[in-house]
Amino acid sequence: xxxxxxxxxxxxxxxxxxxxxxxxxxxxxxCGPCKSMRPMLEELAEARPEIKIVSxxxxxxxxxxxxxxxxxxxxxxxxxxxxxVNRSVGLISRxxxxxxxxx
Amino acid sequence: MYDIIIIGAGPAGMTAAIYARRAAKSVLVLxxxxxxxxxxxxxxxxxxxxxxxxxxxxFSTRVYEQAKGLGAEFxxxxxxxxxxxxxxxxxxxxxxxxxxxxVILATGSENRKLGLEEEERLVGRGVSxxxxxxxxxxxxxxxxxxxxxxxALEDALYMSDLAEKVYLIHxxxxxxxxxxxxxxxKERENVEILYNAKxxxxxxxxxxxEIEVTDTITGSVRTIELNGLFIAVGRVPENQNFASVxxxxxxxxxxxxxxxxxxxxxxxxxxxxRTKTLRQLVTATADGAMAATEAVKYLNN
Numbered sequence: 001x002x003x004x005x006x007x008x009x010x011x012x013x014x015x016x017x018x019x020x021x022x023x024x025x026x027x028x029x030x031c032g033p034c035k036s037m038r039p040m041l042e043e044l045a046e047a048r049p050e051i052k053i054v055s056x057x058x059x060x061x062x063x064x065x066x067x068x069x070x071x072x073x074x075x076x077x078x079x080x081x082x083x084x085v086n087r088s089v090g091l092i093s094r095x096x097x098x099x100x101x102x103x
Numbered sequence: 104m105y106d107i108i109i110i111g112a113g114p115a116g117m118t119a120a121i122y123a124r125r126a127a128k129s130v131l132v133l134x135x136x137x138x139x140x141x142x143x144x145x146x147x148x149x150x151x152x153x154x155x156x157x158x159x160x161x162f163s164t165r166v167y168e169q170a171k172g173l174g175a176e177f178x179x180x181x182x183x184x185x186x187x188x189x190x191x192x193x194x195x196x197x198x199x200x201x202x203x204x205x206v207i208l209a210t211g212s213e214n215r216k217l218g219l220e221e222e223e224r225l226v227g228r229g230v231s232x233x234x235x236x237x238x239x240x241x242x243x244x245x246x247x248x249x250x251x252x253x254x255a256l257e258d259a260l261y262m263s264d265l266a267e268k269v270y271l272i273h274x275x276x277x278x279x280x281x282x283x284x285x286x287x288x289k290e291r292e293n294v295e296i297l298y299n300a301k302x303x304x305x306x307x308x309x310x311x312x313e314i315e316v317t318d319t320i321t322g323s324v325r326t327i328e329l330n331g332l333f334i335a336v337g338r339v340p341e342n343q344n345f346a347s348v349x350x351x352x353x354x355x356x357x358x359x360x361x362x363x364x365x366x367x368x369x370x371x372x373x374x375x376x377r378t379k380t381l382r383q384l385v386t387a388t389a390d391g392a393m394a395a396t397e398a399v400k401y402l403n404n
Contacts, residue, residue: 030146033143033144036137036139037137069310071227071331072237073236089227089228093137094179095179
């Protein structure tokens with residue numbers, strides 16, 4: 001499954017009410033480490049279709065960024081049943097992303 | 104068994120891979136996180152010959168594709184040790200052991216930490232090592248910058264345009280950074296400079312709320328309420344894991360001259376983790392070329 005771009009309008013349905021585990025990638029176009037991580041997330045989305053991986057552009061989604069207290073990117077947040085269960089900040093390896101999802 | 108294992112896929116390591124492959128040597132590049140290295144944090148490179156503007160991400164992606172296209176193998180595992188074995192070197196990662204006839208260390212450097220309790224947990228929760236990356240999150244907020252070199256001065260100037268109030272905390276009574284930057288800072292109304300001062304404690308709940316600052320002369324302690332702390336106290340080379348086989352200087356850099364030879368036969372060094380006077384993209388790639396060429400010479404002898 002490819003990564004979905006999520007906005008304030010779609011966040012509740014796509015993330016909070018999702019039945020699967022959701023990995024949300026807070027990122028920006030100007031952020032090099034975010035771009036570096038993107039292909040790794042896309043690979044994971046391909047390899048683990050049971051996990052939903054979404055992208056949130058922090059420059060366009062001020063409210064979500066504030067609400068989830070994102071103050072450094074790349075920031076990955078794992079949601080389960082609408083609750084945040086794990087988080088990581090900064091560029092991390094493929095293995096570390098997989099571990100983050102495992103919890 | 105590979106001819107050459109390169110540890111680190113930043114500009115130095117990937118350039119070494121290009122040179123080694125063009126000399127028809129088999130090459131494995133081991134990288135802990137992802138290719139690119141520190142240059143990924145640079146949004147716009149303006150001082151590398153040929154391109155007037157290129158982002159660090161685009162630059163490193165193109166070099167990566169070039170190295171891969173020439174047949175370099177990349178494995179994303181962190182190298183934790185090098186051993187001198189019978190007729191070869193063994194590079195141990197967290198998952199496996201790889202063998203090669205020669206090794207090039209291109210591990211770069213990382214941000215120096217203050218070494219305070221909770222510092223690591225608070226990264227992304229109020230603690231940052233990159234004002235240009237995270238500064239935007241602190242518009243109209245209160246922040247402090249720690250350090251006295253050029254990076255700290257530039258970070259404080261940058262933040263004073265965004266934040267409501269900026270404290271600059273420096274452990275000495277004068278700055279190491281450029282005089283013009285220091286003078287400009289002193290003119291900024293929203294900047295307060297604390298000399299002879301050290302951050303001695305981070306106070307946080309979910310995120311950073313306050314810092315404790317101790318005067319290094321009087322010993323008096325004050326607490327500052329803030330939203331963000333930018334730490335700019337330099338960088339440290341990532342050589343500690345290899346100190347058992349390689350000589351380092353007091354600051355932890357691999358002792359080597361322009362020829363990139365270390366004290367250990369068959370181990371070479373390239374990039375920011377080597378003792379040198381100028382650490383720039385162009386000197387990192389130059390080191391990569393030199394280290395690979397010397398490694399190839401070593402293999403052919």
